[in-house]
Structures are given as structure tokens and as C-alpha cells.
Amino acid sequence: MSLTREINFTLNGSPVKVTVPVTMNTLTLLREQLNLTGTKYGCGEGECGACTILMDGVSVNACLMFAVDCDGRQLTTVEGLLTDCDSDPLRNAFVEKGGVQCGFCSPGMMMQATHILKQNPNADREQIQRGLEGNLCRCTGYKKIVDAVASVSKHED
Amino acid sequence: MTDIQSYQVPASLAEATAILANGDVSILAGGTDLMLQKNLHGGTLMNIRRLEELHGIQLSGNTIRIGAVTTITKILESPLIEKHLPILHEATNHFASVQIRNAGTIGGNICNASPAGDTLIPLLVLDAQVELASAADTRLIPIADFFIAPGKTSREPGELLTAIHIPQPAEGFVACFEKFGSRPALDISTVSIGIGGILQDSKLQAARVAFGAVAPIPLLAKKTMAAIENQTLDVDGIQTIATAARDEVNPIDDVRASAWYRKELIHNLTRKVLQNVANT
Numbered sequence: 001m002s003l004t005r006e007i008n009f010t011l012n013g014s015p016v017k018v019t020v021p022v023t024m025n026t027l028t029l030l031r032e033q034l035n036l037t038g039t040k041y042g043c044g045e046g047e048c049g050a051c052t053i054l055m056d057g058v059s060v061n062a063c064l065m066f067a068v069d070c071d072g073r074q075l076t077t078v079e080g081l082l083t084d085c086d087s088d089p090l091r092n093a094f095v096e097k098g099g100v101q102c103g104f105c106s107p108g109m110m111m112q113a114t115h116i117l118k119q120n121p122n123a124d125r126e127q128i129q130r131g132l133e134g135n136l137c138r139c140t141g142y143k144k145i146v147d148a149v150a151s152v153s154k155h156e157d
Numbered sequence: 158m159t160d161i162q163s164y165q166v167p168a169s170l171a172e173a174t175a176i177l178a179n180g181d182v183s184i185l186a187g188g189t190d191l192m193l194q195k196n197l198h199g200g201t202l203m204n205i206r207r208l209e210e211l212h213g214i215q216l217s218g219n220t221i222r223i224g225a226v227t228t229i230t231k232i233l234e235s236p237l238i239e240k241h242l243p244i245l246h247e248a249t250n251h252f253a254s255v256q257i258r259n260a261g262t263i264g265g266n267i268c269n270a271s272p273a274g275d276t277l278i279p280l281l282v283l284d285a286q287v288e289l290a291s292a293a294d295t296r297l298i299p300i301a302d303f304f305i306a307p308g309k310t311s312r313e314p315g316e317l318l319t320a321i322h323i324p325q326p327a328e329g330f331v332a333c334f335e336k337f338g339s340r341p342a343l344d345i346s347t348v349s350i351g352i353g354g355i356l357q358d359s360k361l362q363a364a365r366v367a368f369g370a371v372a373p374i375p376l377l378a379k380k381t382m383a384a385i386e387n388q389t390l391d392v393d394g395i396q397t398i399a400t401a402a403r404d405e406v407n408p409i410d411d412v413r414a415s416a417w418y419r420k421e422l423i424h425n426l427t428r429k430v431l432q433n434v435a436n437t
Contacts (some may be wrong), residue, residue: 049256058230112255
């Protein structure tokens with residue numbers, strides 16, 4: 001039997017109380033214990049960014065975060081980001097600019113784009129590209145994803 | 158993963174060193190390396206990520222002190238580091254990805270003791286010291302003496318790495334960091350190189366040279382440092398130093414590059430960095 005711990009944290013604005021094995025990662029907690037499957041499992045080792053979430057306001061790879069360390073923190077997943085899908089400018093930009101093909105990387109891309117624009121609402125294309133370095137996409141060639149994020153940035157080309 | 162018997166979140170440094178004194182402990186900070194280690198050693202997992210005493214960057218006197226659990230992002234965004242230690246700023250700018258920089262800590266990067274660790278090369282060039290605290294006392298040792306083998310350091314089981322001390326470089330100090338890999342982000346360096354010193358009359362005085370991913374540990378390149386001493390940085394002088402650098406390293410063949418290729422990279426990057434330094 002692996003050792004477990006009860007933790008309390010805020011997930012997408014709501015309090016959560018859950019018991020987790022101390023060596024479990026946050027991605028497994030989200031997907032398998034809390035049934036929030038918007039956050040994707042790509043590589044499991046921090047290379048692909050498909051599991052990007054916001055932890056206390058900054059982006060991290062959920063696969064590399066110990067679930068037990070969520071205790072007392074504020075977490076946001078893609079489900080919390082898009083509470084009102086139809087009016088979300090970033091979500092609409094991904095649709096309009098063709099930033100989604102298979103869609104597997106999209107939740108991680110949206111979370112990282114949210115982080116980039118929160119840190120710098122005027123991010124230019126180069127800053128957006130650098131900010132997305134930790135997110136892999138195998139379909140789009142990235143241009144349309146960067147187009148989508150750039151169209152939401154206040155930076156004027 | 159090993160069966161962890163106990164999970165501890167110490168509220169103070171004294172509590173943390175008391176836990177370490179009581180047995181074998183796996184230390185959790187950012188978690189970005191620890192999560193991928195299939196066998197955690199020891200029956201206790203100790204989370205030091207929120208220990209206030211281990212956070213922050215301060216300049217006091219002529220020393221910059223960086224707390225061990227300061228994230229790579231905090232170092233990258235620190236105006237103090239950018240101003241006084243631009244070579245460390247540069248290395249953190251090309252460290253993994255934003256997500257990993259937001260979680261990973263400088264203490265973790267040091268204790269993980271990878272020969273390719275990105276912050277280790279500038280820290281060797283800057284002659285940093287690591288602060289190690291145990292229940293009994295605190296000691297400082299030069300970072301060049303800290304690395305023993307891949308993943309192995311001279312930290313005793315009862316000790317916690319609490320901070321890094323970096324002397325403020327002397328007037329006129331210049332330094333340059335270069336990392337070579339297949340892409341800028343998230344790549345483990347094929348090789349990395351850092352050179353620093355005081356440029357005077359076309360010579361680099363009190364030079365410090367470090368190479369990453371060419372030895373079992375991040376290497377302070379003493380033979381190359383000796384070759385720089387009193388050597389004029391003209392075409393011939395730079396060539397002599399670059400040859401000494403190639404002769405000093407003894408890399409391995411692996412998935413990222415052959416040993417031969419790594420030696421050529423060290424030669425060429427040494428030449429390039431010295432040319433840049435000579436032109437500053």
C-alpha cells in the first residue's frame with residue numbers, strides 16, 4: 001500500500017478535498033481521480049506541454065508536479081479557463097485562425113497562451129514563439145497557433 | 158517508485174535539518190527532475206518547496222545569495238542578476254521551457270548534478286559557493302568541489318543545500334555562455350561552454366572556463382584556464398587556447414553526439430567565445 005495524504009486546494013475556483021498517494025502526479029489526479037480529462041497526457045516527462053495547467057497563476061507541467069504539493073494552492077485547468085466558451089477571445093482566435101487540427105495539443109496551448117498574455121498582454125510574435133517553446137504540436141506547423149495568440153495580444157504589428 | 162513511509166512538510170529550516178538527521182530522505186523542491194526518478198531513495202519524502210528561508214535573491218556586501226528553492230523564472234526575471242551576473246541570466250533564458258522554469262529550482266539543478274545542467278556552467282565560471290546546512294552547522298564549499306559523478310555530490314545525507322553564494326564580479330569582468338543543441342528549448346545540451354575573466358591589453362586575466370556534457374561532471378577546465386593565462390587574444394593565441402580546450406575534454410559517445418563531434422564543438426565554441434570576448 002502506498003502512503004496517502006489528504007489535501008485541500010482550489011480547482012477552477014471551487015474547493016476540492018481529496019486523498020492522493022504521495023508519489024502521484026497532478027495529471028493523474030486531474031484525469032483519473034477528478035475526471036477532468038481536458039488536460040492531456042502527451043509524454044509524461046515535461047517535453048510536450050499537453051498537460052500545461054496554471055498553478056498559483058503560473059504555467060507548469062501537471063505531469064511533473066507532485067499531486068500532494070497541490071495542497072493549499074490555486075489550480076486552473078482548461079475546463080476553468082473556458083467557463084463561457086462562445087465569448088472567449090482566445091478560444092475564438094484558435095478557431096478563426098485555424099490553430100486547431102487534431103486538437104490534442106490545444107488545451108496545453110491555450111493554457112500556455114493564457115500564461116504568456118497574462119505576463120505580457122503586449123507580447124509580440126517572437127515573445128509568443130519563445131513562450132510556446134515547451135508546447136509541441138504535430139499538425140499545424142505552429143504558424144496558425146502563433147497567429148491565433150498574436151491576434152489576441154494587444155501588440156500592434 | 159520506492160515505498161515512501163512518510164511525507165513531511167517542514168515549516169522551518171531547523172525542522173528540515175532535524176528530519177534529515179533522522180534518516181534517508183528524498184528531497185522535493187520543484188519536482189521536475191524528482192518526478193522522473195523511478196526509484197526515490199529513502200523512506201521519507203520531504204517537501205521544501207514552500208520554506209520561506211530558502212527563497213529569494215539578495216545582494217549583501219559583495220556577495221549575491223540565491224536561496225536554493227528560487228525558481229529559474231525568478232532568476233531570469235531578477236534585475237539584480239541581469240545587472241551583476243549576465244552570464245547566469247543568459248543561461249536561465251535558455252533553460253528548458255517556461256513551464257519547467259516556473260517550477261524548477263536552482264538548488265535542484267545543482268543537486269541533480271547532471272554534467273549538462275544549464276546553470277552549473279555559469280556558476281563554475283562565477284566561482285560560486287554552495288551553502289550546506291545540517292542540524293549541527295552550516296558550511297560553504299566551492300561549487301567546483303561539489304560535483305563527484307553524474308547525480309552524485311559531496312552533500313552529506315544529513316545536509317540540505319540552502320543557498321548559492323556568488324561573489325560580485327570585479328570591475329571589467331566579462332563572461333559568455335554558449336549552449337549547443339538541436340533546438341534552443343527543452344534540449345539537453347550536446348555541449349555547453351562558459352568563459353569569463355577580466356579583459357586587459359587583449360589578454361583575459363584571472364580567466365575561468367567551464368564545459369558542460371564533456372565529462373562525468375560539469376568541468377572546471379583548469380588546463381584551458383592555464384592556456385589562457387598571458388595569452389594574447391589574437392588569431393594565433395585563440396587557436397592555441399582552442400586546441401588546449403579540445404585536448405582537455407574527454408567526452409563520451411551517446412545519442413546526442415559522438416565523442417569526436419563533442420571535441421570539435423568544444424574547440425570551435427572556445428574559439429567563437431574568445432573572439433566575442435576579445436571584441437567586447
